[in-house]
Amino acid sequence: MSMAASPSVGGAVSPPPAEPEIPKRRNAEAVLLAGAWTVGMFAYANVGLASSAAKLPANYWTVGVLFAAVLLVAHLAVRWLAPYADPLLLPLAAMINGLGLVLISRLDPYNIANKLAPKAGAAGQQAIFTVLGVAVLVAVLFFLRDHKILQRYAYISALAGLILIALPAVLPASMSEVNGARSWIKFAGLSIQPAEFGKLLMVSFFAAYLHTKRDTLALASRKVLGVYIPRGRDMGPLVVCWAFAMLVLIRETDLGVSLMFFGAFVIMLYLATERASWLIFGVVMFIGGAALVAMTFSHVQARFDSWLNPFGSVTGNSRQTAQSLYAFANGGLFGTGLNQGYPTLVGFANNADYIMDTVGEELGLIGLAALLISYALFVARGLKTALLVRDPFGKLFASGLAVTFALQVFITAGGVMRVIPLTGLPMPFLAAGGSALLANWILVALLLRISDAARRPLPPALPLTAPPSLLDPRSPGRTDDGGRYYGQDKAVRT
Amino acid sequence: MTGLTITVMKLGLLAILWVFVLLALGVVRTDVFGAGTRSGRGRSAAKAAPAPPAQSAASGARPRRGGVPTRLEVVSGSLAGTSVPLTGVQITLGRAHDSTIVLDDDFASSRHARIYPDASGQWIVEDLGSTNGTYLDRTKINGPTPVPLGVPVRIGKTALELKK
Numbered sequence: 197m198s199m200a201a202s203p204s205v206g207g208a209v210s211p212p213p214a215e216p217e218i219p220k221r222r223n224a225e226a227v228l229l230a231g232a233w234t235v236g237m238f239a240y241a242n243v244g245l246a247s248s249a250a251k252l253p254a255n256y257w258t259v260g261v262l263f264a265a266v267l268l269v270a271h272l273a274v275r276w277l278a279p280y281a282d283p284l285l286l287p288l289a290a291m292i293n294g295l296g297l298v299l300i301s302r303l304d305p306y307n308i309a310n311k312l313a314p315k316a317g318a319a320g321q322q323a324i325f326t327v328l329g330v331a332v333l334v335a336v337l338f339f340l341r342d343h344k345i346l347q348r349y350a351y352i353s354a355l356a357g358l359i360l361i362a363l364p365a366v367l368p369a370s371m372s373e374v375n376g377a378r379s380w381i382k383f384a385g386l387s388i389q390p391a392e393f394g395k396l397l398m399v400s401f402f403a404a405y406l407h408t409k410r411d412t413l414a415l416a417s418r419k420v421l422g423v424y425i426p427r428g429r430d431m432g433p434l435v436v437c438w439a440f441a442m443l444v445l446i447r448e449t450d451l452g453v454s455l456m457f458f459g460a461f462v463i464m465l466y467l468a469t470e471r472a473s474w475l476i477f478g479v480v481m482f483i484g485g486a487a488l489v490a491m492t493f494s495h496v497q498a499r500f501d502s503w504l505n506p507f508g509s510v511t512g513n514s515r516q517t518a519q520s521l522y523a524f525a526n527g528g529l530f531g532t533g534l535n536q537g538y539p540t541l542v543g544f545a546n547n548a549d550y551i552m553d554t555v556g557e558e559l560g561l562i563g564l565a566a567l568l569i570s571y572a573l574f575v576a577r578g579l580k581t582a583l584l585v586r587d588p589f590g591k592l593f594a595s596g597l598a599v600t601f602a603l604q605v606f607i608t609a610g611g612v613m614r615v616i617p618l619t620g621l622p623m624p625f626l627a628a629g630g631s632a633l634l635a636n637w638i639l640v641a642l643l644l645r646i647s648d649a650a651r652r653p654l655p656p657a658l659p660l661t662a663p664p665s666l667l668d669p670r671s672p673g674r675t676d677d678g679g680r681y682y683g684q685d686k687a688v689r690t
Numbered sequence: 691m692t693g694l695t696i697t698v699m700k701l702g703l704l705a706i707l708w709v710f711v712l713l714a715l716g717v718v719r720t721d722v723f724g725a726g727t728r729s730g731r732g733r734s735a736a737k738a739a740p741a742p743p744a745q746s747a748a749s750g751a752r753p754r755r756g757g758v759p760t761r762l763e764v765v766s767g768s769l770a771g772t773s774v775p776l777t778g779v780q781i782t783l784g785r786a787h788d789s790t791i792v793l794d795d796d797f798a799s800s801r802h803a804r805i806y807p808d809a810s811g812q813w814i815v816e817d818l819g820s821t822n823g824t825y826l827d828r829t830k831i832n833g834p835t836p837v838p839l840g841v842p843v844r845i846g847k848t849a850l851e852l853k854k
Contacts, residue, residue, distance in 0.1 A: 224717045231710040238706050242699045284714055291710060410768065411796060533700035559704065566707040573714055583771045588794040591769075654774060654790055 221283035222275050228287035229267045236263060236294025239534060243302045246535035253301075259323075263294065270330045277337040278648035282581060285647065288574045289625055289640045292567070293329075293633070296626035297322055298534075299554045303547045306540040318547055318628045325630035329637030336641035343646050347589045350404030357397030358440070360390035361457065365447035372448075379450045379620070389622070391453045392635035395460070395600055396642070402461055403592035405433070406468035414469035425473065434477065437461045442485045446493060451486065452607050452619030458482055460600045467595050503617035516542050520550055520612050523557040531560025547628040549620055552612045568609070571624075575602040578643050585650035594646045597639055759813060759839050759852035762805060767848030768794045776813070776852070780806030783845060784818070797822050797846025805837065805850075813837045813852055822846060 237260050244253040253259070267290055274281055301319035308317055340346070346353070364372035364379050372380050380387045406413070416427050441458035444450055462478030490500045502514030506521060519542045526537060537557035542550045556564050578598025582591045604624055611618035622632040762781055763773035774781060774791060781790040784802040793802065799820040808814050816834040817824040824831050825844040842849040 221717065221721075224720075228710070228713055228717065231706075231713055235703075235706050235710050239703055242703050245699060246696050283717055288714065407794070530704065531700065533696055534703065536696065536700075559707070562704050563707055566704070566711050569711050570714070573711075573718070576718075586769070586772050586774070587792055588768055654777070654779075 220279050222271075222279065225274070225283035225286060226271055228283065229271055229290060232287045232291035232294055233260075233264055233267055235291050236298060239295060239298040240301070242534045243298055246533060262323075262327075266327055266330050270333060273334040273337055274644060277334075278644050280648045280651040280653075281644040282577050282647035282651070284573060284577045285640055285643050288570050288577075289636070292570055292625040293326055295555075295567070296551065296623075296628075297326065299551055299626070300547045300628050302535055302558075303540060303554065307547065312544050313547070313628075321630060322628050322633065325633045328630075329633050332634055333637045333641040333644075336638055337645060340642075340645055343590055343593060343642065343649060344587060346400050346593070347404045347407070350401050353397040354401035354405075357394045357401060360394035360397065361444060361453065362440075363390055365444065379448045379453055388631035389629065390631070391450075391457075392622075392632045393638075395456060396597075396635060396638060398457060399460060399464075399596040399600055400593060402464045403589055403596050406464055406592055407589045409433075410468040413465065413474075414471055431477075434462070434465070434474070434481070438478075438481050438485065441482070442489060445486065445489050445496065450620060451496065451499065451617060452604075452611070452621035455482070455486075455607055455619065456600060456603050456621065459603045460596060463599045463603075464592060464596045467599075468592060499617045499619075503614060506614060516545075516550065517614060517618060519543070520553050521614060523553040524613065527557040527560045527564075529561050531556075531558050531563055534558050545620075548622055549608065549618065549627065550612055551623055551627045552609055555626075556612075567626075568605075571602075571605045575599075575605075577647070581643060581647040581650050585646055587649075590646050590649060594643060594650075597643055601636075601639065757839055757854045758811070759854060761853050762791075763851055763853050764791070765842060765849050765851050767846070769848065773853070776807075778807055780804050783850070784820075791850075793845060793848055795846040795848050798848065802845050803843070805843070808834075808836075815843050820845070 237256075240256065240259065241252055244251060244256065270286055270290070274286060297319060300322050301317065304313055304317040304319050307313035308315060314321065364381055367381065370382075372382065379389055379391055381390055413430050416430060419425070437458055441454040444457065445454040448454075458478070459482075462474060462482075465474045465478070466472065486496075490496045498513055501508070502517045506514045506517040508514055523537070523539055523542065526532065531537070535558070537554070539550075539554040539557050540546055542553055546553065552564070555567055559567075575598050578594055578601065582595035582598065585591055585594060601624060604621055607616065607619050608621050608623045608627075610616040611621075622629045624636045625633065759776055761773045761775050764770050769791065772791065782801065782804045783789055783791050783793060783798070784800050785793055785795070785798050786800040789801070799818075799822070801818045802820040803815055803817050803824045805813055805815050813836070814834045815824060815826065815831060815837050817831055822845075826835055826837065827841050827844070837843060837852055839852050839854065842851050
C-alpha cells in the first residue's frame with residue numbers, strides 16, 4: 197500500500213498547500229477569563245465598600261487568589277485536554293458564576309439573620325461547589341475523550357435520567373419537599389436537585405434516540421392543510437414524554453422541570469426532523485395539559501393566580517411576585533448600586549429563584565442586559581458548536597444542551613419578570629444551589645468536549661489505494677452496508 | 691464612604707461588565723472575519739496560478755469562474771451546515787466511521803465517493819463503486835469528474851458544494 201494520500205489519476209502531484217492554521221484561541225480565552233475575574237472582584241469590592249462597614253470584605257484577597265487559582269486550573273485543563281475548544285464557553289460561565297457568588301454573599305447577612313441560609317452563609321457553600329464544579333469539569337474532560345462514547349449508553353442514560361427526575365415524586369414529602377416544590381432529595385443534611393443531573397442524561401438519550409429515528413419521524417407523515425401529520429405510532433415517544441412531564445408537574449408541583457424536560461424534547465425533535473408540525477403538537481399538548489392541571493390541582497392553581505394577578509394579594513400568595521416586580525421598577529436604568537437596594541424584601545429564595553431581582557434592582561436594566569447577553573452568547577456558542585461538529589449525534593447533543601440551557605434561563609427569568617408563571621428552577625450558574633452548579637459545570641465540560649471535536653483540524657485521510665474488496669460493491673468483504681440495496685429510481689431523491 | 695464614591699463604583703461595575711461582554715463579542719467577530727481573511731488569501735493565490743480549463747462532463751452544470759474553493763460544505767441533508775476546509779488532501783465521503791465526512795444517509799454506501807485535488811489543483815469527485823451512485827448536479831458520474839465551484843455533488847439525500 198502506498199503511503200501517499202495522493203489521487204491515483206493525474207500522475208505527479210504538486211505538494212499540497214500548507215495546512216491553514218486553525219486558531220485555537222486559547223489566549224483569547226485567557227484574556228476573557230482575566231476579564232471574568234475582574235468583574236467578580238470589582239463587584240465584591242463594591243459590595244464591601246457600599247456596606248455599613250464601608251471597607252473591603254475581610255477575606256477579599258484570599259477569595260481573589262482562590263478565584264484566580266480556580267480559573268487558572270480550568271484554563272490549563274482546557275489547554276491540555278481540549279485545545280481547540282470554543283474560547284467563550286468557559287469565561288462566560290466563570291463570569292456568571294463569580295457574579296452569582298458576589299450576589300449571594302451580598303444577600304447573606306439578611307438571610308443568616310432570618311435563618312434563610314446556614315449560619316456560615318450560603319456564599320461559602322456556593323464557593324465550595326464552584327471549586328468542586330471546576331474539578332468535575334477537569335475530570336469530565338480527562339475521562340471523556342470522545343463525546344460519541346455517550347451514544348453507546350443511550351438507554352442506560354434514559355433509565356438513569358428518568359429515575360433521577362422521578363425520584364423526588366415517589367419519596368415521602370419529608371425527604372423531598374422544599375418550599376412547596378417536591379423536586380429535591382434531602383439526605384444526611386445535603387439537599388440535591390436530581391433533575392439537574394437528569395436533564396443532562398435525558399438530552400444525551402434524546403440525541404442518540406433521534407439520531408436513529410429521525411428519518412422515520414420525518415418522512416412517514418401525511419400532509420393535511422400544509423401541515424405534516426405524523427403517524428399515530430410515531431407520536432408514541434412524544435406522548436410518553438408528555439405524560440411523564442405531566443406526572444412531574446402534578447406530583448412534584450414543578451412546572452419548571454416539566455417544561456424544561458418536555459420543551460427540550462420537542463425542540464430536539466424539531467431539529468432532528470425539520471418538521472414544524474412537531475412544535476405545533478408539542479406546544480398545544482403542553483399548554484392544554486398545563487391548563488388542565490392548573491384547573492384541577494390547587495397548588496399549581498396558586499402559581500397561575502399569582503402570575504395572572506400579582507397585586508391581588510400583595511401580602512399573601514402573590515407577595516413574592518409583586519415584590520419582584522417592585523424590585524425591577526426600583527432598579528430603573530442604572531440600578532441602585534450593589535448593597536443599595538432592597539432585594540431581600542422578596543423573602544425566602546431571594547438568592548435562588550429570585551436572584552434576578554438583585555441584578556435587576558442593583559445593577560439596573562443595563563447590568564441585566566449585560567447578564568442576559570452573556571447567557572445568550574453562551575447559548576449561541578453551543579449552537580455554533582452544533583453547526584460545526586461533523587457527526588450527527590454530536591450535532592443533536594450540542595444543540596440539545598444549548599437549548600436546555602436556554603430554556604432554563606428563559607423559564608427562570610420569565611418567571612421572575614412575570615412573562616410566564618414562576619416555576620422554581622435555579623438560574624444557571626447565578627443562583628445558590630450546589631447540585632445545579634455542579635450539573636451546569638458538567639454541561640460546560642460536555643460542550644467544551646464537543647466543540648474541541650468540532651474545531652479540531654481534520655486527521656489526514658486514509659489513502660484509498662486500497663484493497664479492492666473495500667471498493668467493490670459486489671465483493672463479500674463489504675458487509676457493513678447493512679444490506680440496504682434500493683432500486684435506482686427509488687433511491688435517488690434529488 | 692461618600693455617595694459619590696458609591697456612584698462611581700456602581701457605574702464602574704456596569705462599565706466593566708459591558709467591557710467584558712464587548713470583549714466576548716470581539717472574539718465572536720474575529721471568528722467570523724478570520725475565515726473571511728483566509729478566503730481572501732485564497733483568491734489572490736488563484737490569480738497567481740490560473741485555474742485549469744474546466745473539462746466539465748456534467749450537462750447543465752455551469753462552472754462559475756474566478757475563484758478557488760476553500761471549503762466543501764454540506765448544503766442539504768441531515769448534515770447541512772457542516773463544512774470541511776480544503777487543504778490539499780482528499781476528502782472521503784461515506785457511512786464508514788473513518789470517512790472525512792461521515793454521511794448519516796440511508797442511501798449512501800460505506801465508502802461512497804471521494805473528492806481530491808488533481809495535479810493542477812482542480813478538485814475531482816470519484817465514485818468508489820457505490821450502490822446508488824454519485825451525481826454531479828443531475829448527472830450521474832462515471833469515473834473521475836472535475837467539480838466546478840458551486841455545483842452540488844449529490845449522494846443520496848445529501849448534497850455538497852465547493853465554496854469559496
